[in-house]
Amino acid sequence: MSDVEFLIIGGGPCGLGAARRLVQAGTTDLRVLERSQVFGGLAGSAYVNGWTWDYGCHVQHSHYGEFDRAMMEALGEDGWYHHERASWVWMQQRWVPYPFQNNIHRLDPADCARCLDGLREASAKQGSYDLPPADFDQWAQRTFGAGIHELFFVPYNEKVWAYPLASMNAHWIGDRVAVPDVARVERNVAERRDDVAWGPNSTFRYPKRGGTGAAWKGLADLLPDAITAPGSTVVAVDLPGHRVRLQGGESIGYKQLLSTMPLDLLARATGDAALIGHAEGLVxxxxxxxxxxxxxxxxxxxxxxxxxxxxxxxxxxxxxxxxxxxxxxxxxxxxxxxxxxxxxxxxxxxxxxxxxxxxxxxxxxxxxxxxxxxxxxxxxxxxxxxxxxxTPSLTRDAALAALIPALEAHDVASRGRFGMWRYEISNQDHTFMQGSEWADRVLGRVDQEAGPEPTVNRSNWVNARHRE
Ligand SMILES: Cc1cc2nc3c(=O)[nH]c(=O)nc-3n(C[C@H](O)[C@H](O)[C@H](O)COP(=O)(O)OP(=O)(O)OC[C@H]3O[C@@H](n4cnc5c(N)ncnc54)[C@H](O)[C@@H]3O)c2cc1C
Incomplete structure (x- = not known):
C-alpha cells in the first residue's frame, strides 16, 4: 500500500465517520486500515443459524444532524424502525419503570419511604457542600440520598461498571443520569403514578434488517473500495517517522493519523516507555x-x-x-x-x-x-x-491529559470509544462525530461557533444540545 496523507486505524463508527467526511470533502488520499474483514467494530452484528445478534444492547439516538443524515444514507429512510425506550427495572420480584427514582411508589412501602426520605434530605443539602463530590459514589449519595443509593444505585452500577463506585470520577456524568425532581417524585408517590422515561418524544431507531452492524456495513459500502483495507492489523507506530507497520511487515507513511484502536494498545505500539506508563492509568x-x-x-x-x-x-x-x-x-x-x-x-x-x-x-x-x-x-x-x-476511573483524566497531547505533537489523534477512553462521548453518534470532526480539523474546516472538535473539547455542550 502506498503512503497517504490521511491514515485511519479502525473501521468502526469513528473511523468511518472520519473517512466519510474526508471523501465528502473530495479527498482521495486516505486509507482505512481495519483488522477485521468486516467494518463496524463494537457496533457490529453477528449472524448465526438465522439469528442476528449485536455486540451488546445498541440503542441509537443522536445529538447530531450529520449523524442522522449518515444513518439515512446507510440504510435509507425506510430502513429503520422507531421504538419507544420502554425500560424497566426488575427487583424484589416486581417491575419498576425506569427511571427508578421517579417510580419508587412501586417498591414496598417501607423501602419507598426510605427512598423518599433520603431524596428529601439530599435535596435539602444541595448547594451546601464546599467541595464538589470526590467520586461517583459520593455524587450518587448527594444526588439520590441514602435509600436509592443503597437499594438501587450502588448494586446496579457495581454490576455494570464492575468497579467500586468510589474508584470512579464524578464529572463524566453530564446528562447521562436523570437527576430527580423531588416534588415530582412526591407527587408520583402520593398518586401512585408511573412516571416513565419513554413515549413519542423518547424513541430510538433500529435497523429493520441486519442488526446494528447493518448500518455500519452500509456506510462502509458507500466508501470507495480503494480507500478501505480490511484484514489490515497495525502492530507498530513510528511516531517521529510518521509510519505504521502492519502484521506481515508492510509499512505505510502518513501526514496525519487517526487512531481508533484502544489507546493503551496504541501506546504500546509506539514503544514509547513514557506513553506506556501513562496508559497504566486507563481502566x-x-x-x-x-x-x-x-x-x-x-x-x-x-x-x-x-x-x-x-x-x-x-x-x-x-x-x-x-x-x-x-x-x-x-x-x-x-x-x-x-x-x-x-x-x-x-x-x-x-x-x-x-x-x-x-x-x-x-x-x-x-x-x-x-x-x-x-x-x-x-x-x-x-x-x-x-x-x-x-471506565471513568479516578486516574483516567490525568492519563488522558498526558497521552492525547503527546500523541498530537506527532500528528496522531487518538479518538473513539477506546481511543479517547471517555465514556461520556462513547456512543455511536459521539464516536462517529469524533471521527468526522477530526477530519474537519485536519482539513482546516472548523465551525466558528462550535470550535474545533466540539465533541472532544466541549462534551457537556454537545450533550446538553440533546436535552434542548
Ligand atoms: C456493550 C456495549 C453496548 C453499547 N451500547 C450502545 C448503545 O446502546 N448506543 C450507542 O450509540 N452505542 C453503544 N455502544 C457504543 C458503540 O459500540 C461505540 O460507540 C462504537 O462502536 C465505537 O466506535 P469506535 O470506532 O470508536 O470504536 P470500535 O467500534 O471499537 O472500532 C474500532 C475498530 O478498530 C479496529 N482495530 C482495533 N485495533 C486495530 C489494529 N491494531 N489495526 C487495525 N484495526 C484495529 C477494530 O477491529 C474496530 O473495528 C455500546 C458498546 C458496547 C461495548
Missing part, C-alpha cells in the same frame, strides 16, 4: 454478551419492553435487551421464535467464572422468570468484548 471492564434464542411466543409482559435492568446481585446479568422486539428479522421465524440478549460485566474486581457463565446466565434467566423454561432455549450465542466499557 476498563470486559462485557460478555449472551444471546438466547427461544422457541414459542414471548411472554406477554415482555412484549412492549425494550430493555430491563437487573440490579440484584444474585443474578449475573445487569441488563437484558428484548432483542426480537427491536426487529422481527433478528430471529429466523418471528411467528415461532423470540430472542433476548443479556450482558455481564467482568473486571479484576468483579470476577466472572467464564467456564460457568452460560450455565449461570441460563439458570438466572429461568429463576427470575425471564425465560419460561430451560427447554425453550434453542440457540445460545456468546461474545466476550475484552474491552467493553471505558
Amino acid at each position: 476498563s471492564s470486559s462485557t460478555h454478551v449472551i444471546g438466547l434464542g427461544l422457541k414459542g411466543q414471548m411472554p406477554e409482559v415482555l412484549q412492549g419492553m425494550a430493555w430491563i435492568y437487573y440490579p440484584e446481585p444474585d443474578l449475573p446479568f445487569h441488563r437484558v435487551t428484548l432483542y426480537s422486539n427491536y426487529s422481527p428479522a433478528n430471529v429466523p421465524d418471528a411467528s415461532r421464535h423470540w430472542s433476548i440478549m443479556l450482558e455481564v460485566s467482568q473486571s479484576p474486581w468483579r470476577v466472572v467464572d467464564e467456564e460457568r457463565l452460560i450455565e449461570d446466565v441460563l439458570e438466572g434467566a429461568v429463576r427470575c422468570g425471564l425465560v419460561p423454561a430451560r427447554d425453550d432455549v434453542i440457540e445460545v450465542w456468546h461474545k466476550k468484548l475484552v474491552r467493553g466499557y471505558p
Whole structure:
C-alpha cells in the first residue's frame, strides 16, 4: 500500500465517520486500515443459524444532524424502525419503570419511604457542600440520598461498571443520569403514578434488517473500495517517522493519523516507555454478551419492553435487551421464535467464572422468570468484548491529559470509544462525530461557533444540545 496523507486505524463508527467526511470533502488520499474483514467494530452484528445478534444492547439516538443524515444514507429512510425506550427495572420480584427514582411508589412501602426520605434530605443539602463530590459514589449519595443509593444505585452500577463506585470520577456524568425532581417524585408517590422515561418524544431507531452492524456495513459500502483495507492489523507506530507497520511487515507513511484502536494498545505500539506508563492509568471492564434464542411466543409482559435492568446481585446479568422486539428479522421465524440478549460485566474486581457463565446466565434467566423454561432455549450465542466499557476511573483524566497531547505533537489523534477512553462521548453518534470532526480539523474546516472538535473539547455542550 502506498503512503497517504490521511491514515485511519479502525473501521468502526469513528473511523468511518472520519473517512466519510474526508471523501465528502473530495479527498482521495486516505486509507482505512481495519483488522477485521468486516467494518463496524463494537457496533457490529453477528449472524448465526438465522439469528442476528449485536455486540451488546445498541440503542441509537443522536445529538447530531450529520449523524442522522449518515444513518439515512446507510440504510435509507425506510430502513429503520422507531421504538419507544420502554425500560424497566426488575427487583424484589416486581417491575419498576425506569427511571427508578421517579417510580419508587412501586417498591414496598417501607423501602419507598426510605427512598423518599433520603431524596428529601439530599435535596435539602444541595448547594451546601464546599467541595464538589470526590467520586461517583459520593455524587450518587448527594444526588439520590441514602435509600436509592443503597437499594438501587450502588448494586446496579457495581454490576455494570464492575468497579467500586468510589474508584470512579464524578464529572463524566453530564446528562447521562436523570437527576430527580423531588416534588415530582412526591407527587408520583402520593398518586401512585408511573412516571416513565419513554413515549413519542423518547424513541430510538433500529435497523429493520441486519442488526446494528447493518448500518455500519452500509456506510462502509458507500466508501470507495480503494480507500478501505480490511484484514489490515497495525502492530507498530513510528511516531517521529510518521509510519505504521502492519502484521506481515508492510509499512505505510502518513501526514496525519487517526487512531481508533484502544489507546493503551496504541501506546504500546509506539514503544514509547513514557506513553506506556501513562496508559497504566486507563481502566476498563470486559462485557460478555449472551444471546438466547427461544422457541414459542414471548411472554406477554415482555412484549412492549425494550430493555430491563437487573440490579440484584444474585443474578449475573445487569441488563437484558428484548432483542426480537427491536426487529422481527433478528430471529429466523418471528411467528415461532423470540430472542433476548443479556450482558455481564467482568473486571479484576468483579470476577466472572467464564467456564460457568452460560450455565449461570441460563439458570438466572429461568429463576427470575425471564425465560419460561430451560427447554425453550434453542440457540445460545456468546461474545466476550475484552474491552467493553471505558471506565471513568479516578486516574483516567490525568492519563488522558498526558497521552492525547503527546500523541498530537506527532500528528496522531487518538479518538473513539477506546481511543479517547471517555465514556461520556462513547456512543455511536459521539464516536462517529469524533471521527468526522477530526477530519474537519485536519482539513482546516472548523465551525466558528462550535470550535474545533466540539465533541472532544466541549462534551457537556454537545450533550446538553440533546436535552434542548
Ligand atoms: C456493550 C456495549 C453496548 C453499547 N451500547 C450502545 C448503545 O446502546 N448506543 C450507542 O450509540 N452505542 C453503544 N455502544 C457504543 C458503540 O459500540 C461505540 O460507540 C462504537 O462502536 C465505537 O466506535 P469506535 O470506532 O470508536 O470504536 P470500535 O467500534 O471499537 O472500532 C474500532 C475498530 O478498530 C479496529 N482495530 C482495533 N485495533 C486495530 C489494529 N491494531 N489495526 C487495525 N484495526 C484495529 C477494530 O477491529 C474496530 O473495528 C455500546 C458498546 C458496547 C461495548
